[in-house]
Amino acid sequence: MLLLSLTFLFLKSTSFYDIFVLFTIIIVFYIFRFYYVYYTRPNKLPGPIPLPIIGSKYRMFTKNFRPIGMDELLKSLNSQYGDIFEIWFGSERAVVLCHPKYMIKMHQTSTKSKYIKRFSGSDGKDYGLVDSGVFNNNDIHGSWKFNRMVFSNALMRPKLDRDALQWTVELVEELESCWNRTGIIIDDNNVNKELIDNNEIINLPNWMRRFTYDMIYRIAIGNKGDALKSYINNLCGLNSYETESNSIIKSTQTYADGIMYFRLFPEYIRNYFPYLRGIIRRYLDNKMYLDGKLTEIIERRRSEIEKTPLDEELRNDMLTSFIITNTDRDMHKGKYVEKFEEEEVVIRPMKNEEICGNLMDAFIGGTDTTANLFCFIVYYLAHHPEVLACLRQEIDSIFQDDKTRKITLKDLDNLKYCESIIKEVSRLQPIVSSNIRLNSEDDDIGGYIWPANTMFLLFYGAISKRSEAWNEPLKFNPDRFYNYIINDKINGGNEYDDLGNNKNVGERSESGDDIKNSFVMFGGGLRMCPGRKLAIIELKCLVTMIYRKYDVELIDINAPLKIKSTFITTCDELLFRLKLRK
Numbered sequence: 001m002l003l004l005s006l007t008f009l010f011l012k013s014t015s016f017y018d019i020f021v022l023f024t025i026i027i028v029f030y031i032f033r034f035y036y037v038y039y040t041r042p043n044k045l046p047g048p049i050p051l052p053i054i055g056s057k058y059r060m061f062t063k064n065f066r067p068i069g070m071d072e073l074l075k076s077l078n079s080q081y082g083d084i085f086e087i088w089f090g091s092e093r094a095v096v097l098c099h100p101k102y103m104i105k106m107h108q109t110s111t112k113s114k115y116i117k118r119f120s121g122s123d124g125k126d127y128g129l130v131d132s133g134v135f136n137n138n139d140i141h142g143s144w145k146f147n148r149m150v151f152s153n154a155l156m157r158p159k160l161d162r163d164a165l166q167w168t169v170e171l172v173e174e175l176e177s178c179w180n181r182t183g184i185i186i187d188d189n190n191v192n193k194e195l196i197d198n199n200e201i202i203n204l205p206n207w208m209r210r211f212t213y214d215m216i217y218r219i220a221i222g223n224k225g226d227a228l229k230s231y232i233n234n235l236c237g238l239n240s241y242e243t244e245s246n247s248i249i250k251s252t253q254t255y256a257d258g259i260m261y262f263r264l265f266p267e268y269i270r271n272y273f274p275y276l277r278g279i280i281r282r283y284l285d286n287k288m289y290l291d292g293k294l295t296e297i298i299e300r301r302r303s304e305i306e307k308t309p310l311d312e313e314l315r316n317d318m319l320t321s322f323i324i325t326n327t328d329r330d331m332h333k334g335k336y337v338e339k340f341e342e343e344e345v346v347i348r349p350m351k352n353e354e355i356c357g358n359l360m361d362a363f364i365g366g367t368d369t370t371a372n373l374f375c376f377i378v379y380y381l382a383h384h385p386e387v388l389a390c391l392r393q394e395i396d397s398i399f400q401d402d403k404t405r406k407i408t409l410k411d412l413d414n415l416k417y418c419e420s421i422i423k424e425v426s427r428l429q430p431i432v433s434s435n436i437r438l439n440s441e442d443d444d445i446g447g448y449i450w451p452a453n454t455m456f457l458l459f460y461g462a463i464s465k466r467s468e469a470w471n472e473p474l475k476f477n478p479d480r481f482y483n484y485i486i487n488d489k490i491n492g493g494n495e496y497d498d499l500g501n502n503k504n505v506g507e508r509s510e511s512g513d514d515i516k517n518s519f520v521m522f523g524g525g526l527r528m529c530p531g532r533k534l535a536i537i538e539l540k541c542l543v544t545m546i547y548r549k550y551d552v553e554l555i556d557i558n559a560p561l562k563i564k565s566t567f568i569t570t571c572d573e574l575l576f577r578l579k580l581r582k
């Protein structure tokens with residue numbers, strides 16, 4: 001208030017000329033300071049010279065002014081500057097790492113690791129970006145450790161596998177019925193010309209986003225989401241109504257869009273820059289609405305749990321797990337000070353704000369990732385009929401040509417080639433193509449000592465395609481995951497993820513050219529994706545149910561894959577239709 005009054009007084013008593021001169025001085029000072037910091041920085045690495053305010057962002061346009069995504073930008077800088085270089089986000093430097101050897105420290109699975117932090121600073125607390133939830137949580141040895149443990153436990157329970165599979169099956173059936181109603185499933189005599197011209201309806205990402213919304217809503221809250229249902233109603237011209245799940249999902253999407261503003265602009269600019277202030281206000285209002293809605297749901301469930309007799313089983317979803325943590329309903333109550341790797345975590349009941357943050361992280365983490373990966377799988381299978389034939393062989397051998405038998409967890413275990421396809425697509429077209437880590441103490445990376453809080457950008461898009469780790473790295477070849485023998489001796493001990501995969505070897509480990517951490521689909525270390533098991537269950541089930549029954553055709557097989565890439569890579573358009581498999 002005082003600042004505003006002073007500004008008002010100043011503006012009233014000065015001429016336009018004075019303001020212009022003052023403004024020019026500030027800008028010149030800013031530019032001078034910016035380049036002073038740039039030219040006196042420690043460990044000067046190669047990289048494009050940054051511009052004030054926009055940093056290296058001007059390189060996101062080609063010489064012909066074609067905009068490019070983050071993935072393409074990093075690829076071109078990698079080939080120009082090598083495996084370690086720097087780029088600037090505004091006035092903040094990021095050291096870009098493109099070789100798996102640098103991941104050994106970044107992905108270390110120990111609480112002693114110096115690379116657990118994802119972001120710098122303590123700005124954005126009002127938007128839940130400091131000590132709330134899991135993804136953005138920077139309070140590493142405090143609330144992150146606790147939330148991360150409860151979040152992972154909720155997702156990794158074997159009981160959830162069974163439900164996740166059953167819910168995926170039900171949702172694929174709903175998806176099929178939507179595709180039937182909109183005419184996406186055709187036979188030879190029934191090619192609906194009108195439909196083919198309607199890109200909205202035949203665009204696969206539009207369906208998959210709603211599918212994964214509904215799925216993660218059910219996993220997180222326990223009730224069915226309505227995104228698919230209201231989308232089909234809309235397309236069929238029926239009344240679409242606003243359900244609780246839909247408004248939460250929409251509001252979560254808006255919340256996710258807002259994160260960028262809180263990360264890019266410091267608090268004083270957010271609060272006092274006129275146009276920005278309005279945008280920020282809207283994002284904060286939306287967050288308040290979302291927190292309110294989620295708190296209502298939490299309280300409803302809490303009272304439902306309180307009314308449930310102790311010997312009666314509770315629902316099997318993340319929300320219930322969060323609410324009962326260390327309460328009388330928790331069979332581990334009081335028994336544990338649990339171990340998180342080698343550090344102790346005191347388990348306590350979860351606060352409502354923490355539950356809200358965790359639910360939002362589940363919604364954000366569990367939708368675009370799985371949805372877009374499925375679209376990329378469809379694209380790759382359409383372009384590699386030989387791989388599709390092998391997939392069909394595996395599916396048919398397990399289901400004996402039965403196109404409707406319910407999938408079991410044992411079937412999922414046996415779908416090894418299907419899993420290899422998912423991994424190989426992720427290797428070539430990673431959904432999370434770059435990731436961020438910060439060092440908590442001074443440390444040596446790439447032969448330089450980096451001061452604490454240096455930002456490292458791990459460019460997974462390059463790391464997963466190194467010729468030291470993979471034979472013909474740019475070739476789509478799921479066999480490299482299928483026929484792959486783990487060599488303990490060469491790797492000096494293996495680390496297995498929850499899927500039973502050795503995370504630390506590339507295909508060429510047998511020949512001695514092993515490269516640690518060359519497959520980074522789910523990141524690595526203590527911050528590795530906690531939703532990985534769920535994602536693989538969903539994807540295997542989806543791929544199997546679709547491909548055992550249908551031929552998936554792309555409307556234009558020659559069209560290049562249309563992607564948009566920031567830190568995650570999404571499929572913009574993939575026009576498709578289905579035919580019943582003969």
Ligand code: HEM
Nearest residue numbers: 134135361365366369370432522523524527528529531535
């Ligand atoms: C194909 C699907 C998915 C992919 C490719 C993927 C990938 C990733 C990657 C690369 C990270 C960063 C890990 C790191 O920093 O080392 C991550 C983190 C995370 N993912 Fe996923 N993910 C997927 C599905 C999911 C699902 C289904 C959920 C939720 C149920 C989820 C929730 C999260 C959360 C909460 C984090 C932050 C973990 C932390 O900071 O401690 N993800 N994911």
